[in-house]
Amino acid sequence: MEPKYKRILLKLSGEALAGEKKIGLDYDVITRFGEAIKKCVDAGVEVGIVVGGGNFWRGRSSGKMDRTRADHIGMLATAMNALAVADGLENCGMEVRVQTAISMPQVAEPYIRNKAMRHFEKGRVIVFGCGTGNPFFSTDTAAALRAAEIEADIFFKATMVDGVYNKDPHKYPDAVKYDTLSFTEILSKGLKVMDSTAAAMCQDNNIPILVFDLADPDNIYRACMGENIGTIVK
Numbered sequence: 001m002e003p004k005y006k007r008i009l010l011k012l013s014g015e016a017l018a019g020e021k022k023i024g025l026d027y028d029v030i031t032r033f034g035e036a037i038k039k040c041v042d043a044g045v046e047v048g049i050v051v052g053g054g055n056f057w058r059g060r061s062s063g064k065m066d067r068t069r070a071d072h073i074g075m076l077a078t079a080m081n082a083l084a085v086a087d088g089l090e091n092c093g094m095e096v097r098v099q100t101a102i103s104m105p106q107v108a109e110p111y112i113r114n115k116a117m118r119h120f121e122k123g124r125v126i127v128f129g130c131g132t133g134n135p136f137f138s139t140d141t142a143a144a145l146r147a148a149e150i151e152a153d154i155f156f157k158a159t160m161v162d163g164v165y166n167k168d169p170h171k172y173p174d175a176v177k178y179d180t181l182s183f184t185e186i187l188s189k190g191l192k193v194m195d196s197t198a199a200a201m202c203q204d205n206n207i208p209i210l211v212f213d214l215a216d217p218d219n220i221y222r223a224c225m226g227e228n229i230g231t232i233v234k
Contacts, residue, residue: 004226007046007120009147010037010156011140014055016214017081023055025084033085034092036217037125040224041094046120048150049127050143051085053077071135075102078139082129083107095124101133101142113149120150140198148205155202155209156223157194162213163231164193181233193233208234 012033019026037047056077057070079100086096097119098108109115111128119126131142140157147155161169162177166189169175183203186193193199193211202209212219212230222229 001043001225003040003043003045003224005045005153005224007048007150007152008040008154008156008224009048009050009143009150009152010158010220011050011143012052012081012085012158012214013160014052014077014081016158016160017051017084018055025055025081027084027088030085030088031091032217033214033220034088034094036220037089038092038094039218039221041123041125043221043224045224046123047125048116048120048146048152049085049125050131050139050146051078051081051127051129052139053081056080068135071131075130075133078131079104079108079129082127086127089125089127095122096127097124098127098129101128101130116150138195138198140194141201144194144198144201144205144207147207148201152207155207156220157209157211158214158220159211160214161211162229164191164211164233166191178231179228181231183233186233199233202233208232 017025017030019029040047053074057074082098086098089096099111100108101111103110116126128146131139132145164178165175167175183199186199210223210230210232212223219229
């Protein structure tokens, strides 16, 4: 069976990497993600991954620290996550490279778009750390930017909810799930899928977004194969 997508950009939140501990890293969880991603790679899918940092740092929520400095700390948190994810993927039998938007040559490659494309040609998975390298931009926006730069067929936003709802399904049992949405609806209805900068970037570059539940890591493989899961935004 042929995969539906040739190249994907997968956004993994920091919270997802922490598992039930909610903070830090759960290596068993990372390994399960690795096993699912290995199935995608074996099927011929090229995988780029952007990681968040919320399992280590949410500086902007305090309101007391300078926003730029808080965001820089958050970028360093994503670098730790990128290294952990890379290690988990390697242990699952994949060849992996970490590229960071902030230069730290002792531990990772600097992000260079042409080098990233060469890694894909060689069948390597790339984990992108440090967001965009700039404060005031979320890791969702970083994922949208990398998806555009690497010419990904789709942006996979893996979350703890099985799609996009009209209101929080954890609080409201009558919440209604959308199967498909337009970018205009995302922005006009104020749906909390991702920040508006990321959504606008995907819209401008015609990159669809698939929002799905990461509680079952095999959903990553199912999504690659085109199974009807989650909510598609296009």
